[in-house]
Amino acid sequence: xxxxxxxxxxxxxxxxxxxxxxxxxxxxxxxxxxxxxxxxxxxxxxxxxxxxxxxxxxxxxxxxxxxxxxxxxxxxxxxxxxxxxxxxxxxxxxxxxxxxxxxxxxxxxxxxxxxxxxxxxxxxxxxxxxxxxxxxxxxxxxxxxxxxxxxxxxxxxxxxxxxxxxxxxxxxxxxxxxxxxxxxxxxxxxxxxxxxxxxxxxxxxxxxxxxxxxxxxxxxxxxxxxxxxxxxxxxxxxxxxxxxxxxxxxxxxxxxxxxxxxxxxxxxxxxxxxxxxxxxxxxxxxxxxxxxxxxxxxxxxxxxxxxxxxxxxxxxxxxxxxxxxxxxxxxxxxxxxxxxxxxxxxxxxxxxxxxxxxxxxxxxxxxxxxxxxxxxxxxxxxxxxxxxxxxxxxxxxxxxxxxxxxxxxxxxxxxxxxxxxxxxxxxxxxxxxxxxxxxxxxxxxxxxxxxxxxxxxxxxxxxxxxxxxxxxxxxxxxxxxxxxxxxxxxxxxxxxxxxxxxxxxxxxxxxxxxxxxxxxxxxxxxxxxxxxxxxxxxxxxxxxxxxxxxxxxxxxxxxxxxxxxxxxxxxxxxxxxxxxxxxxxxxxxxxxxxxxxxxxxxxxxxxxxxxxxxxxxxxxxxxxxxxxxxxxxxxxxxxxxxxxxxxxxxxxxxxxxxxxxxxxxxxxxxxxxxxxxxxxxxxxxxxxxxxxxxxxxxxxxxxxxxxxxxxxxxxxxxxxxxxxxxxxxxxxxxxxxxxxxxxxxxxxxxxxxxxxxxxxxxxxxxxxxxxxxxxxxxxxxxxxxxxxxxxxxxxxxxxx
Numbered sequence: 001x002x003x004x005x006x007x008x009x010x011x012x013x014x015x016x017x018x019x020x021x022x023x024x025x026x027x028x029x030x031x032x033x034x035x036x037x038x039x040x041x042x043x044x045x046x047x048x049x050x051x052x053x054x055x056x057x058x059x060x061x062x063x064x065x066x067x068x069x070x071x072x073x074x075x076x077x078x079x080x081x082x083x084x085x086x087x088x089x090x091x092x093x094x095x096x097x098x099x100x101x102x103x104x105x106x107x108x109x110x111x112x113x114x115x116x117x118x119x120x121x122x123x124x125x126x127x128x129x130x131x132x133x134x135x136x137x138x139x140x141x142x143x144x145x146x147x148x149x150x151x152x153x154x155x156x157x158x159x160x161x162x163x164x165x166x167x168x169x170x171x172x173x174x175x176x177x178x179x180x181x182x183x184x185x186x187x188x189x190x191x192x193x194x195x196x197x198x199x200x201x202x203x204x205x206x207x208x209x210x211x212x213x214x215x216x217x218x219x220x221x222x223x224x225x226x227x228x229x230x231x232x233x234x235x236x237x238x239x240x241x242x243x244x245x246x247x248x249x250x251x252x253x254x255x256x257x258x259x260x261x262x263x264x265x266x267x268x269x270x271x272x273x274x275x276x277x278x279x280x281x282x283x284x285x286x287x288x289x290x291x292x293x294x295x296x297x298x299x300x301x302x303x304x305x306x307x308x309x310x311x312x313x314x315x316x317x318x319x320x321x322x323x324x325x326x327x328x329x330x331x332x333x334x335x336x337x338x339x340x341x342x343x344x345x346x347x348x349x350x351x352x353x354x355x356x357x358x359x360x361x362x363x364x365x366x367x368x369x370x371x372x373x374x375x376x377x378x379x380x381x382x383x384x385x386x387x388x389x390x391x392x393x394x395x396x397x398x399x400x401x402x403x404x405x406x407x408x409x410x411x412x413x414x415x416x417x418x419x420x421x422x423x424x425x426x427x428x429x430x431x432x433x434x435x436x437x438x439x440x441x442x443x444x445x446x447x448x449x450x451x452x453x454x455x456x457x458x459x460x461x462x463x464x465x466x467x468x469x470x471x472x473x474x475x476x477x478x479x480x481x482x483x484x485x486x487x488x489x490x491x492x493x494x495x496x497x498x499x500x501x502x503x504x505x506x507x508x509x510x511x512x513x514x515x516x517x518x519x520x521x522x523x524x525x526x527x528x529x530x531x532x533x534x535x536x537x538x539x540x541x542x543x544x545x546x547x548x549x550x551x552x553x554x555x556x557x558x559x560x561x562x563x564x565x566x567x568x569x570x571x572x573x574x575x576x577x578x579x580x581x582x583x584x585x586x587x588x589x590x591x592x593x594x595x596x597x598x599x600x601x602x603x604x605x606x607x608x609x610x611x612x613x614x615x616x617x618x619x620x621x622x623x624x625x626x627x628x629x630x631x632x633x634x635x636x637x638x639x640x641x642x643x644x645x646x647x648x649x650x651x652x653x654x655x656x657x658x659x660x661x662x663x664x665x666x667x668x669x670x671x672x673x674x675x676x677x678x679x680x681x682x683x684x685x686x687x688x689x690x691x692x693x694x695x696x697x698x699x700x701x702x703x704x705x706x707x708x709x710x711x712x713x714x715x716x717x718x719x720x721x722x723x724x725x726x727x728x729x730x731x732x733x734x735x736x737x738x739x740x741x742x743x744x745x746x747x748x749x750x751x752x753x754x755x756x757x758x759x760x761x762x763x764x765x766x767x768x769x770x771x772x773x774x775x776x777x778x779x780x781x782x783x784x785x786x787x788x789x790x791x792x793x794x795x796x797x798x799x800x
Contacts, residue, residue, distance in 0.1 A: 145192070628641070
């Protein structure tokens with residue numbers, strides 16, 4: 001075998017042009033594949049850096065009105081105490097804090113964990129310990145764990161960090177542990193974790209759902225479905241025991257992996273399939289090159305066979321060349337793959353649950369080497385086997401000319417047609433995603449995101465517990481921000497639209513029958529200032545906006561959206577009507593003063609409920625988002641905004657500064673990733689397919705020189721010869737397009753869930769990409785055909 005490899009290496013070095021083209025072609029295919037596989041590897045093989053991650057489940061509550069509802073803390077306590085399926089079962093919610101550092105106040109992302117979450121996740125602290133059940137209850141000493149990143153970058157990495165004090169949002173905590181760098185639960189790169197039990201007393205109302213979700217680790221031998229049945233049965237019991245709050249409420253449950261990467265899985269799978277298509281096209285091109293090379297070497301193989309070389313020996317010689325080409329292509333392909341991986345990572349959100357797991361690790365290396373070399377060898381079998389079938393008389397009589405036989409010609413045709421089929425599928429998928437992105441950006445979200453800068457602002461802790469103090473600060477902030485140069489409108493809201501966040505509340509229109517338990521109406525509940533609707537260009541359809549002179553003790557007023565009015569005030573004028581919110585014994589009535597357009601709060605195509613807005617001055621939230629419409633480039637105002645807010649209150653940082661266009665971009669991340677990758681891969685596939693067709697036809701012209709010379713000697717014109725060659729090229733393309741059309745129809749079912757505003761069998765996209773491929777086929781066929789028309793009959797016959 002070493003002798004075969006040595007001979008193959010010498011043979012490849014004698015033809016550097018052939019070798020370079022083959023290696024680079026394989027490198028492009030392997031690089032695309034390994035780059036995307038690094039993401040698939042992160043999702044399927046090691047989606048979360050947690051021990052036995054397949055045993056972890058994520059649990060929330062479900063109701064018809066709010067399908068993805070957070071968990072009531074009393075319900076969690078009952079689930080935890082009655083369940084028989086989990087070794088550990090805890091609850092958590094995200095929370096951010098203000099931390100006053102050495103230079104300025106900064107926003108720190110964190111979470112509240114119940115004590116059971118730590119053993120459920122099973123990650124040991126790098127230093128120190130988890131907090132205990134005794135520390136996870138009201139009145140306990142305030143303890144926390146910090147991330148390794150926060151310890152090193154913010155606190156200086158002091159080795160005696162344990163038992164030091166840390167002030168977050170006005171409260172003093174004792175550091176008891178440091179979590180390793182790879183631990184990033186929950187999503188969002190948290191830096192601090194505190195016990196939820198410190199706040200348990202404030203969340204004992206069973207009808208309150210304060211953003212909690214649960215994580216459980218299945219007990220040995222317990223399946224996901226049996227655990228779901230267990231919790232569902234407990235939810236049924238609670239319905240009976242607490243009908244007022246729990247009627248119609250059950251559980252929603254999924255694996256923790258599905259929760260973390262479920263939204264990105266489809267994008268990565270589609271991208272990986274596209275990369276595989278590119279790789280197969282590259283391999284087909286190399287196989288065609290090897291077939292052509294084997295045909296040219298027909299006399300060499302005949303001589304070897306004549307002096308005693310066995311058929312297996314000839315096969316080994318060709319396979320050895322395929323092996324070396326695959327090995328070299330894989331080596332360069334890994335470098336291309338690393339660049340591809342880094343490029344894709346720039347497209348995914350920074351807080352992605354699996355982004356930090358993406359790397360060119362041993363799994364990716366083995367996949368690339370085995371796949372690259374293995375598939376190259378597989379494609380090399382065709383030229384290896386065909387070249388070993390030597391007819392000594394024909395080969396030796398042919399001299400240096402050898403057509404490779406009809407078998408070689410058939411295989412070359414099959415490979416080129418296959419390339420066109422795969423390219424059509426890639427182009428069609430890319431075309432659908434182009435139209436999807438176009439439709440998403442043209443869709444009406446109910447507001448205008450252009451020239452708007454947003455940032456968030458939080459007033460946490462006991463220092464800001466007084467609502468009137470928060471209101472005064474926000475009033476001053478609106479006044480100061482409106483005076484900044486280039487700001488035409490300024491307003492505040494909570495939550496920020498299109499951010500993925502939402503607040504829901506149950507209500508009953510006054511005068512309508514009280515709904516049965518579990519049948520109440522739910523609405524999105526948003527704080528807003530008076531100029532919010534003008535700032536975001538949300539149309540005021542009826543009535544008036546807030547005046548920003550409302551007071552906390554004035555009768556409550558609200559604004560509803562058109563969907564709310566159409567749903568609950570059919571055929572009525574809602575202005576002046578009242579809405580009751582809260583439990584029956586604590587009802588608060590709010591009078592409708594306006595109706596505005598509906599906003600797609602969670603992004604285009606996502607479910608959105610009816611919406612209600614209340615004045616921030618009557619119910620002042622602890623966290624708000626400011627929105628500023630500008631006449632300048634929005635990002636240019638960032639420094640001025642930071643300085644203004646720092647002058648107002650130096651202990652409160654601004655955070656999440658971004659334009660509303662960037663916020664909207666975040667709602668179409670999956671589609672943008674697929675569009676970018678599919679477009680790049682489709683362009684690469686188109687190039688490789690065109691090169692493949694050109695190469696095959698060029699070879700055919702070279703092999704049919706004598707035939708063309710005879711035809712022209714007998715009176716055939718240049719036009720006749722050109723039509724003959726172009727017709728042969730288009731015939732190969734047509735076969736591929738026919739197969740590709742079937743593939744496109746099959747692809748429709750896969751893309752059904754990711755396209756928007758376009759049919760997955762869109763005829764316009766199909767016609768457009770088919771026409772493009774025909775045009776490329778014409779160009780690729782015309783160049784060799786043009787060369788064929790310039791053949792001199794005399795020289796062609798003399799050469800033979």
